[in-house]
Amino acid sequence: TIPFRYNNFPAVCFETLWVLSGCNHLDDLKYFLPNCVDYSDDGGGTWGGAYGPRIRFGGNQNFRWHNINEPMKYVLKDDQIFHVIKTLIDDNFSRQAIITIGMANDYSTNLETNDRPCNMALQFYIRDERLHCTVTQRSGDCIWGVFNINIFEWTTLQRLIADCLGVRTGSLTHNITSFHYYTKQHEAMVEKILKSKNMIPLIYNGEYDVSYDDSRLDKSLENIEIYKKLDCHYDNIAFSYHILSKTIHNKELDDSSVRNSFIPQPNYQIIKRLFTCARLFTLLKQKKYNKIIELFEEIDLDIYYIAMLEYAIRYCWKNNKDDILPIAPILDNDKTKSLPFNIDKFVHWGIHNENKKDL
Numbered sequence: 001t002i003p004f005r006y007n008n009f010p011a012v013c014f015e016t017l018w019v020l021s022g023c024n025h026l027d028d029l030k031y032f033l034p035n036c037v038d039y040s041d042d043g044g045g046t047w048g049g050a051y052g053p054r055i056r057f058g059g060n061q062n063f064r065w066h067n068i069n070e071p072m073k074y075v076l077k078d079d080q081i082f083h084v085i086k087t088l089i090d091d092n093f094s095r096q097a098i099i100t101i102g103m104a105n106d107y108s109t110n111l112e113t114n115d116r117p118c119n120m121a122l123q124f125y126i127r128d129e130r131l132h133c134t135v136t137q138r139s140g141d142c143i144w145g146v147f148n149i150n151i152f153e154w155t156t157l158q159r160l161i162a163d164c165l166g167v168r169t170g171s172l173t174h175n176i177t178s179f180h181y182y183t184k185q186h187e188a189m190v191e192k193i194l195k196s197k198n199m200i201p202l203i204y205n206g207e208y209d210v211s212y213d214d215s216r217l218d219k220s221l222e223n224i225e226i227y228k229k230l231d232c233h234y235d236n237i238a239f240s241y242h243i244l245s246k247t248i249h250n251k252e253l254d255d256s257s258v259r260n261s262f263i264p265q266p267n268y269q270i271i272k273r274l275f276t277c278a279r280l281f282t283l284l285k286q287k288k289y290n291k292i293i294e295l296f297e298e299i300d301l302d303i304y305y306i307a308m309l310e311y312a313i314r315y316c317w318k319n320n321k322d323d324i325l326p327i328a329p330i331l332d333n334d335k336t337k338s339l340p341f342n343i344d345k346f347v348h349w350g351i352h353n354e355n356k357k358d359l
Contacts, residue, residue, distance in 0.1 A: 001310055003199045004192040007148060008032070009307045010281035013274040014244060016153040020160075021071030021241045022056030024048075024063065028241075031248045032281060039114045049115035051153075054101050055080050064105075064113075073238035075227050081157070084124050085164045085226050088131075097124040102138070119150060124161060130170030131162040137176045143186045146174065156270065159212075163267045164229045168212075201306075201341040208303045210273065213266040232265040240275035247282040255291070259298075273304045280308050284315050289326040296327075301335040309336065 011032035018029050024046045029036050037044030046067050053063035058078030075082050080099040087097040102120035105111060121136045135154055140146040155172055162169045181190060243258055262272050276299055283292045292312060299305055309330065316325050330336055331343060 001201055001203065001306055002193060003196040004189060006189070006314070007311075008281070009311050010277050010279075012149055012152050014278035014281070015149055016156050017237055017240055017244070017271070017274050017278065019050070019052045019055070019153050020157065020237050022052045023068050023071055023241070024050035024053050025067050025069035027069060028245050028248055031285075032278070041113050041115060047115050048113055049106060049117040051101055051117065051119065054103075054117075055099055055157075071238040071241040073231070073235045075230055075234065081161065082226065082230060085161055085230065086223065088124065088126055088165055089226065092126050095123075095125060098122070099124075118145060119154075122154065122157075124158070126165070126167060127170065130168045131158060131165060132170035132173070133158045134173045135175065137174060139178045139180075140174070140176045141181050142179060143181050143189065146176065146179065150174070156274070159267075159270050160230075160233050163213075163233070163270070164226060201339075203303065203306060203340065208301070208306065210269070210302050210304065211300075229265070232263045232268065233271060236262050236268055236271040236275075240271060240278075244275065244278050244282065247279060250286065255294075273299075277304055277308055280312060284312065284319075287326075292327050293329050296330045296335075297333065301338065305335070306339065 014032045015029065023029075026036055026040060026044060026046060030044070036047070040046060041048050048064040050063075053066070053068050056072055056079055057063060057076060058080060084097040084099060087094050099122040100120075101122070102117045106113075106116050118139050119135060119137045123134045123136075125132055125134075133154060135150070137146075137150070140150060151172065151174070155169070158169050158172060181187075239261060243253065246253060262268055276295065280292065280295060283289075283295065296305070296309070296312075299308075312327055312330070313325065316327055320326060325331075336343065
């Protein structure tokens, strides 16, 4: 929702699902992020430094050389997310709830690779019944990396873990050794963003927060109960991934069946919102505008709705030759009209052709 940022929010949502699924194969990811193949060591098939396999299957360096193209819907041995949850159940004040991403061999001078993990480790800890997370990161560019995917994927993971623990989320702290942007690609964008700070809508006051069910930390949870709650999230992640993959390849879906196939545990909307946002991109690419209008009618008015609206409008202006947006009815519905900012200005964020007619 930052003017001139030009962020592909649906791609961020899909990449987060991709990471949490445990996959490293690029066949579906490149649909959202075509440049991802530039960082592959095997001709565009996989990312050797992909975070998902390391998090979901443990710190096994062999995953650099394996293709994992099917999302895993179960908790497996050495799943680092499970071990974080179990560690904090056993000891609420533990300082040992850590996910390791970067391995020693990743940074060896003997390894020739385009993909050395930037995020090296995540530490989770409970203070005042809130789950906090500290990220150790060797390098992060603010446009492509940190403010695009890293903060989003780690806060999503933080919410999943907090839900399994039954606590609220706290702070996310990034320790980044080199925090930068590339002047050749992004200097003009950064200057525009900084000059347009007054255009950022005042929607970060809690009014449009995503709903979240509270629960108290239950010290009596057994392994099987932790498995069950985490498995529900994993099942929804795998289901989302499969459905999006089918949509990418133009397979017709029964929308009502899809909507009703998520496992409706209390906070399942954490994953369903990622799915909905990613699906918006596939519908835009396939010019299924009626389905997009239906999508906005169904979802709640929250921060995801606003980010999806900005992206959908910008995408349509850029890729549609007519002066009338094919998704114009979205701007006329009551939810959109109730937004606390000038819709006309919002519509024109990121539009390259400023001479297009007003709606």
